[in-house]
Amino acid sequence: MNILDRIVADKRIEVDLKKSVISARQLEKSVLFGRSGSSLADALRSSSSGIIAEHKRRSPSKSVINQGLNVSDVVYGYETAGATGISVLTDGKYFGGSLDDLLLARASVEIPILRKEFIIDEYQILEAKAFGADVILLIASILSKEEIKQFSELAKSLHLDVLLEVHNLEELQKSIMPSLDMLGVNNRNLKTFEVSLDTSKTLATEIPDEFVKVSESGISTTAAINELKTYGYQGFLIGENFMKTENPGMNAQKFISELVAE
Numbered sequence: 357m358n359i360l361d362r363i364v365a366d367k368r369i370e371v372d373l374k375k376s377v378i379s380a381r382q383l384e385k386s387v388l389f390g391r392s393g394s395s396l397a398d399a400l401r402s403s404s405s406g407i408i409a410e411h412k413r414r415s416p417s418k419s420v421i422n423q424g425l426n427v428s429d430v431v432y433g434y435e436t437a438g439a440t441g442i443s444v445l446t447d448g449k450y451f452g453g454s455l456d457d458l459l460l461a462r463a464s465v466e467i468p469i470l471r472k473e474f475i476i477d478e479y480q481i482l483e484a485k486a487f488g489a490d491v492i493l494l495i496a497s498i499l500s501k502e503e504i505k506q507f508s509e510l511a512k513s514l515h516l517d518v519l520l521e522v523h524n525l526e527e528l529q530k531s532i533m534p535s536l537d538m539l540g541v542n543n544r545n546l547k548t549f550e551v552s553l554d555t556s557k558t559l560a561t562e563i564p565d566e567f568v569k570v571s572e573s574g575i576s577t578t579a580a581i582n583e584l585k586t587y588g589y590q591g592f593l594i595g596e597n598f599m600k601t602e603n604p605g606m607n608a609q610k611f612i613s614e615l616v617a618e
């Protein structure tokens with residue numbers, strides 16, 4: 357079994373258990389459920405940096421990245437640095453994240469927050485809303501076309517933005533539909549962990565213009581971003597490059613000021 361299959365199998369067990377602890381009905385009673393939220397897609401369209409800065413403690417490909425930081429400090433640092441949006445990993449077993457991280461992030465920043473999760477059930481979309489997210493991630497490689505449609509339409513009805521992640525042409529062609537806001541190209545193959553920015557470059561022309569294009573993973577230089585911009589990308593998801601330092605916010609600040617000065 358590849359790592360992605362293992363994550364998804366564990367996720368199904370986790371979600372089934374959670375439903376028996378907190379019902380979907382209860383999630384809908386969260387104060388944050390009634391929050392109107394803000395659109396990351398709109399923010400990216402008018403942003404000069406386009407950086408979506410991620411809170412990520414560890415990953416299956418890298419094991420430990422940084423375990424010693426405070427979520428609030430990190431995301432507040434990102435916002436102050438001029439990030440357009442924040443991504444918060446909520447998977448516990450493989451990424452060391454939690455829904456509490458999402459809640460703390462929500463309490464610390466105003467900019468749009470993406471719940472970074474392996475979504476395989478509608479319940480997780482209600483959770484995202486109840487814990488303060490503005491955006492959900494849907495990963496094409498783990499979902500059928502029907503699921504992508506059903507999940508993205510539910511998200512839209514809750515005024516959540518949808519970022520659909522693909523890694524190849526087949527996934528992209530399966531996924532294009534009007535209920536998506538952003539198309540993310542993951543430069544990392546989630547099955548092998550190989551990273552190549554060429555993935556973003558190759559798929560760029562295949563993404564229709566009505567979707568905001570986001571390049572994800574393995575981005576560590578402003579030169580890479582400037583090149584990706586020529587392919588039409590307006591969003592750039594960066595985790596490890598910021599998180600591996602003592603002060604991710606300060607690192608992001610340097611990176612973003614260099615980017616907008618160029």
Ligand SMILES: O=P(O)(O)OC[C@@H](O)[C@@H](O)c1c[nH]c2ccccc12
Pocket residue numbers: 410412472473474495521542572573574575593594595596597
């Ligand atoms: O740390 P990086 O290489 O900058 O990557 C960030 C982000 O793209 C990556 O964490 C990610 C992209 N898609 C995912 C899906 C699930 C978990 C994690 C991810």
